[in-house]
Amino acid sequence: MLEINNLHVKLEDEDKAILKGLSLDIQAGSVHAIMGPNGSGKSTLSYVLAGRGGYQVTDGTARLEGEDLLEMEPEERAAAGLFLAFQYPVEIPGVGNMTFLRTAMNAQRKARGEAELSSGDFLKLVRSKAKDLKIDADMLKRPVNVGFSGGEKKRNEILQMAMLEPRMCILDETDSGLDVDAMKLVAEGVNALRSEGRAFLVITHYQRLLDHIKPDVVHIMADGRIIKTGGPELALEVENNGYADILAEVPA
Amino acid sequence: MNAAAAPNTRAGRMAARLAATEDRLSGLVLPAGAGWLARAREAALARVKSMGLPGKRDEYWRFTDPADLMSDAPKPAEVFQITDEPAMFMGVDRLKIVFIDGVFSAKDSDPLDEEGLEVIRLSDVAATDIHWAQELYGTLEAEAQTPVQRPLAALNTARAADGVLIRVTGQVSRPVSLVYQRQRDDAELILHHVIRVESGAQLTLLENGPGAARCSIVTEIDLADDAHLHHVRAMGRDHQRRALTHVFARLGARARFKSFTLAMNGALVRNEAMVWLNGANGVAHLAGAALGDGVFHHDDTVFVTHAAPGCESRQVFKKVLHHGAVGVFQGKILVEQPAQLTDGYQLSQSLLMDDACQFLAKPELEIYADDVKCSHGSTSGEIDADHLFYLRARGVPEDVAKQLLILAFLAEALDEIEDHHLAEDMRLRLKRWLNRHAD
Ligand SMILES: Nc1ncnc2c1ncn2[C@@H]1O[C@H](COP(=O)(O)OP(=O)(O)O)[C@@H](O)[C@H]1O
Ligand SMILES: [Mg+2]
Numbered sequence: 001m002l003e004i005n006n007l008h009v010k011l012e013d014e015d016k017a018i019l020k021g022l023s024l025d026i027q028a029g030s031v032h033a034i035m036g037p038n039g040s041g042k043s044t045l046s047y048v049l050a051g052r053g054g055y056q057v058t059d060g061t062a063r064l065e066g067e068d069l070l071e072m073e074p075e076e077r078a079a080a081g082l083f084l085a086f087q088y089p090v091e092i093p094g095v096g097n098m099t100f101l102r103t104a105m106n107a108q109r110k111a112r113g114e115a116e117l118s119s120g121d122f123l124k125l126v127r128s129k130a131k132d133l134k135i136d137a138d139m140l141k142r143p144v145n146v147g148f149s150g151g152e153k154k155r156n157e158i159l160q161m162a163m164l165e166p167r168m169c170i171l172d173e174t175d176s177g178l179d180v181d182a183m184k185l186v187a188e189g190v191n192a193l194r195s196e197g198r199a200f201l202v203i204t205h206y207q208r209l210l211d212h213i214k215p216d217v218v219h220i221m222a223d224g225r226i227i228k229t230g231g232p233e234l235a236l237e238v239e240n241n242g243y244a245d246i247l248a249e250v251p252a
Numbered sequence: 253m254n255a256a257a258a259p260n261t262r263a264g265r266m267a268a269r270l271a272a273t274e275d276r277l278s279g280l281v282l283p284a285g286a287g288w289l290a291r292a293r294e295a296a297l298a299r300v301k302s303m304g305l306p307g308k309r310d311e312y313w314r315f316t317d318p319a320d321l322m323s324d325a326p327k328p329a330e331v332f333q334i335t336d337e338p339a340m341f342m343g344v345d346r347l348k349i350v351f352i353d354g355v356f357s358a359k360d361s362d363p364l365d366e367e368g369l370e371v372i373r374l375s376d377v378a379a380t381d382i383h384w385a386q387e388l389y390g391t392l393e394a395e396a397q398t399p400v401q402r403p404l405a406a407l408n409t410a411r412a413a414d415g416v417l418i419r420v421t422g423q424v425s426r427p428v429s430l431v432y433q434r435q436r437d438d439a440e441l442i443l444h445h446v447i448r449v450e451s452g453a454q455l456t457l458l459e460n461g462p463g464a465a466r467c468s469i470v471t472e473i474d475l476a477d478d479a480h481l482h483h484v485r486a487m488g489r490d491h492q493r494r495a496l497t498h499v500f501a502r503l504g505a506r507a508r509f510k511s512f513t514l515a516m517n518g519a520l521v522r523n524e525a526m527v528w529l530n531g532a533n534g535v536a537h538l539a540g541a542a543l544g545d546g547v548f549h550h551d552d553t554v555f556v557t558h559a560a561p562g563c564e565s566r567q568v569f570k571k572v573l574h575h576g577a578v579g580v581f582q583g584k585i586l587v588e589q590p591a592q593l594t595d596g597y598q599l600s601q602s603l604l605m606d607d608a609c610q611f612l613a614k615p616e617l618e619i620y621a622d623d624v625k626c627s628h629g630s631t632s633g634e635i636d637a638d639h640l641f642y643l644r645a646r647g648v649p650e651d652v653a654k655q656l657l658i659l660a661f662l663a664e665a666l667d668e669i670e671d672h673h674l675a676e677d678m679r680l681r682l683k684r685w686l687n688r689h690a691d
Contacts, residue, residue, distance in 0.1 A: 050645045079647050086642070107649055107652065
């Protein structure tokens with residue numbers, strides 16, 4: 001599904017390397033987790049995959065089902081099935097949540113040559129998905145994320161994911177700022193989407209989200225690289241001992 | 253010092269200005285007429301001569317050069333044909349009053365007798381000796397000469413041969429719609445309107461159309477206690493057109509005045525508004541959305557005076573500038589000592605779509621009452637890159653995402669249009685304009 005090979009990324013207007021030869025291979029149907037200390041480049045990886053400006057890829061490749069992601073515009077990546085649940089979802093005053101969702105859905109459908117969703121069908125769909133995530137009608141009516149609590153913003157990200165049904169979902173610290181109940185809701189939302197044709201990359205600091213979303217593979221990232229890969233037990237190890245031991249194993 | 257003061261002193265410059273003004277206006281022939289209107293015109297001309305015509309070195313004109321607004325003849329401006337959308341306010345049931353190249357056209361207008369209204373053409377009133385407008389014509393304009401002089405408004409009072417006088421006395425079932433059509437490339441329009449809304453009466457006033465290559469429109473508005481006026485204006489879209497408008501509005505107790513202006517294109521537009529909240533608990537909202545691409549200089553100059561307690565005023569002016577377009581905002585809220593419990597708000601913002609654009613702003617507050625709530629803000633900037641990326645990351649193409657964000661930026665101004673259908677119509681036109689100017 002997602003194949004990243006020897007990815008090197010630096011800041012566009014600064015001589016600062018952030019990703020230093022990162023490789024990942026995520027198969028359809030699987031859930032991969034990335035854990036790592038603050039500043040190791042996890043969000044940068046997610047941004048570069050989604051196509052945010054400000055970064056420069058100096059080496060390596062990233063392919064989504066064989067297609068060169070790095071050559072595509074952000075909207076093309078989305079239409080191709082890539083989704084990033086942002087670590088910090090932005091507030092957009094003046095743009096209604098519903099207008100936004102509907103515009104996004106129909107734009108993706110159009111890009112894929114599918115028919116647009118009627119407003120009736122759209123409403124039905126959004127209401128039922130919002131209900132699952134305990135997002136009330138008032139939140140849907142408000143401008144995108146404006147006045148939302150941290151947890152509401154994260155749930156709104158999952159709502160968008162549920163609506164857009166992407167094939168490759170990247171969740172960047174979706175659990176941060178969530179209380180236990182909200183985290184369960186989010187995890188349920190994610191688990192409901194797990195399927196053969198879909199893959200997840202879950203970026204997190206904590207084991208606790210991985211109690212709810214069981215990963216197949218766990219990667220430890222440090223200083224712009226994957227330094228260790230293992231099964232779910234690796235997350236437990238981090239939870240118990242922190243990163244220090246793992247970092248110490250790796251030659252600088 | 254005497255009249256021959258050195259030209260580089262203040263007095264010397266003023267003397268030179270008055271002499272030049274005298275010279276410029278020496279051949280001016282005022283519209284024919286007698287009685288009170290003729291006297292008002294002569295008094296206005298005397299005002300112009302005592303103030304002198306403005307220059308670009310004046311503080312009040314520091315961001316906008318008035319030269320092209322007062323040159324002898326207007327620069328020609330191509331008539332812009334819009335073929336891909338219906339005429340503005342087309343679907344609205346309204347009393348239409350049409351001016352073509354600045355001249356009232358009876359055959360294009362509706363009959364001027366309407367329940368609850370007295371409407372008369374300015375040129376028809378000239379013969380009447382007593383008329384309700386006698387106390388208003390030129391009066392609010394004269395009052396507006398302090399604290400800042402507006403000689404070009406006085407010049408309009410003196411020169412305007414046409415316009416309408418509207419008095420609202422009762423229930424009016426539909427809006428009055430002033431339509432400024434144009435045919436000639438070089439026509440000049442000089443109109444002066446007076447609107448009086450009597451106590452408890454309400455009116456919606458619509459204005460649209462380019463009018464002429466150069467326009468000067470003064471509208472004097474007098475709202476009695478509990479009177480309401482809702483003003484929605486869509487200026488024409490001719491690219492080379494120049495326009496200077498003045499709205500002078502005086503509000504009585506609990507009166508409400510809401511004014512929204514949509515401006516797309518125009519080489520030079522200066523819209524001045526001066527509002528006096530003279531009675532307790534009056535409400536005045538002034539808003540504007542202006543969009544320009546290339547040769548575009550749009551100036552909103554607004555002055556709101558709170559003279560009575562408990563009044564609310566809002567100024568919301570938004571501009572979207574492309575390819576070197578220039579936006580200007582000069583806005584002031586003056587809160588006089590008796591105006592306790594004033595609620596004043598002023599916001600002026602520009603969205604700069606590229607580096608060549610400019611937004612020049614002078615927001616001011618002057619407050620002499622102690623128990624007031626006043627806020628103002630003025631910003632300019634580009635489209636927020638994080639907002640744009642968020643939308644695109646969800647699959648919204650860049651041009652559509654930009655359009656959504658531009659409309660979001662304009663929303664607070666558009667929200668000042670009370671009528672939902674009118675607001676929706678404005679949004680559609682904005683979208684079409686944005687589509688045409690997408691890159
Ligand atoms: N736009 C940016 N400008 C400056 N520094 C950045 C930018 N993006 C990332 N960085 C730096 O790159 C490193 C990795 O950041 P980030 O990807 O956010 O890490 P993580 O998500 O793992 O905490 C940090 O040192 C961060 O300060
Ligand atoms: Mg991060």
